[in-house]
Amino acid sequence: MFIDSLSVGENGHLYISGCDTVELAKEYGTPLYVMSEDKVREVCRRYVDSFKVNYQGNGLPIYASKAFSCKEIYKIVVDEGLDVEVVSGGELYTALQAGVSPAHIHFQGNNKSYQEIEMAIDNKVADIVIDNLSELARVQEISKDRDVVTSVSIRVKPGIDAHTHDLIRTGQIDSKFGVALENGDAFSMVEKITNLSHVTLTGLHCHIGSQIHEIEPFVLAAKVMLDFYADIYQKLDVTLKTLNLGGGFGIKYTQDDNTIPYEDYMKAVSKAVHAKCEQHSLVIPKIMIEPGRSVVGEAGITLYTVGDVKEIPEVRNYVAIDGGMFENPRYSLYKAEYTFVVANRAGESADYIASIAGKCCETDLLQEHTKIQKPHNGEILASLSTGAYNFAMASNYNRNPRPAVVVVTNGESRLAVRRETYEDIMARDL
Ligand SMILES: *Cc1c(COP(=O)(O)O)cnc(C)c1O
Helix, strand or coil: CCCCCEEECCCCCEEECCEEHHHHHHHHCCCEEEEEHHHHHHHHHHHHHHHHHHHCCCEEEEEEHHHCCCHHHHHHHHHCCCEEEECCHHHHHHHHHCCCCHHHEEECCCCCCHHHHHHHHHCCCCEEEECCHHHHHHHHHHHHHHCCCEEEEEEEECCCEHHHCCCECCHHHCCCCCEECCCCHHHHHHHHHHCCCCEEEEEEECCCCCCECCCHHHHHHHHHHHHHHHHHHHHHCCCCCEEECCCCECCCCCCCCCCCCHHHHHHHHHHHHHHHHHHHCCCCCEEEECCCHHHHCCCEEEEEEEEEEEEECCCEEEEEECCCCCCCCHHHHHCCCCCEEEHHHCCCCCCEEEEEECCCCCCCEEEEEEEECCCCCCCEEEEECCCCCCHHHCCCHHHCCCCEEEEEECCEEEEEECCCCHHHHHCCCC
């Protein structure tokens, strides 16, 4: 299998971290999210080790928890030495409930509410990533009220749009996140913060996109940001202590995805960081990255029970499953690619062309014209690399209960999030 935590057992079943997925489906029901703890920990260690190798430890991976947020994951990544990033009061609350020290929580988001900012400041999070001037004014006001000094960084648009693949440097100015470099907004915000009484600037932050399979945009972002650090130093005599280069590293959804080992990104960016700091005589800031998808994406699979198979000659074969856009909206949102495997017969050749149909009353497809083993009613179908932005994006559309999350490690499984019940769904109806 193209993901190393997955294998085919002697019984022909799909295994994840030593657990038989057909048995997991039987024990916990379907649809079911399964997360390999071993895989998550392995990725975390690779990031932590990369900081030792490339920055003598003067750096930090931060888990962007919007990819998959529940108590269990915060415990695992923090145990591996990562900080966590949250983008809402709900994620902050979950991280705090999971026991994450506020000193290891970074608060981000493009439209934080007054109440969310109060919550972040009252809980003394490590820093708040400021998105715009009016937010800055709110942070200053709330901090002044409480007579505290709040550490902040600034979300900067470095003018690199990795999504276009041709590094258009100005495209990114049209983004709802942060302040732009090229029109001077970022500089004037830095200047402004240096004059505020209850806010202190630790560094800058950028994030150039997601599911990126190229090194160059990351290197370019680091260079652009450090040129800006030099500018800030020369004009304002301000030395920024940290530089957060964001997340976005691509993962394998299919056999054909050409992923780059995380170590290669880290090495190339580190080279650029060291060269730029030398060129400008800058003290190397503490470098941070903020991966989300790559920490949890490949670790997760989703298990479904196959329902009816509708073969329409010369049109297509619909394979209906008990999940759908309520538990994975990514195909409906942007035709995201996934690999499906019939878990009962994972070793057999995948020569049946299927369109996987969810149960929501919409077109609701999870994949079209994809190759799987010929499925039968009642068998278990697995979707691979569903650890990121699936559980996190799930809804109750059609009043479907959201699936449970099971964590597997070394042949053992445990429930991390129980399945939603109809009572849960009704709980807020008065
Ligand atoms: C979404 C996001 C991330 C994580 O991106 P991935 O592609 O999941 O690695 C990191 N930082 C910020 C600011 C984000 O918005």
